[in-house]
Amino acid sequence: MFVVTGATGQLGSQIVDQLLHRLPPHAVGVSVRDVDKAADLAERGVRVRAGDFTDPATLEHAFEGAEKVLIVSAAIRGSGAVVANRAAIDAARAAGAKRIVYTSHQAASRDSLFAPQPTHAATEEHLAGLGVPFTALRNGFYASTLSYSIGAALETGQIVAPADGPVSWTAHSDLAEAAAIAVAEEGLLDGVTPALTAAEALDLEAVAGILAGITGRAITRVVVGDAEWKANAVAHGMPAAAADFTLGMYRAARRGEFAVTDPTLETLIGRRPTSARSVLEAMVSQL
16 A cells, blocks of 8 residues: 555645546545545545654554555645654654655755755754654755735736746646656655756746746836835734745745756656746636
8 A cells, every 4th residue: 555645735736636646546545634525536446545744643543454555745834844754754654664655845955045845854854863764855845835926916017926946837637647657656756856847947037038928918126125125024024933934935936946957756657747927827727
């Protein structure tokens, strides 16, 4: 049995759907915090069990009988994220998994300016030290993040943000397909993967140009200082900690941490990855 964690989240749910295109339902299990939210998967024949990274005792039952476990990184900020990820990895090993797959990030690094990346780096190091075959999927920066920029832009005609840099915006659907391939097929991905990214890296000025082309409206990119941006964000209700977290993303982007592109994702899924333009077109159509 192949077990997937976080199966009701944006990435995990799509990974399970992709797996069910490749495997019979009885070969797929999921570990979720709220089993009621996975009722549709149970109806499709998937084994659904409760598991919580912050309550490691629950993972023994959730991972029971797993040949492989795919661990979607914990949606936790701060030091607790490493603890949670390690707990899930250790539970997968204890369950006898023959391979552990972890959703990491293209910019995983101990010295990254964006807070999740040191977490991913520490988790990769722990995983590599266990002596169990593993795959760390270095996912490209999620293109869905663009939704936070374009909502206001369509109202005001401006993308207002701190200085940034090119980002290889990558679709969840493509990354979910790659993850399912990593789980269902042996021998394709081992260890830490190359960056799994779309084919181009775009900064917000380029995004503004694409958005203008899609909508037929003038959309301009306005750069503001970090302190000014944070003050404005907090004044409009964003918690200060969340503003600092987001600033880390901009600082990392302008240092070039997300500017990497690589053909590995295209090779895996057998087609050109979804472009940022396509993602933006879908977002605009839903607004």
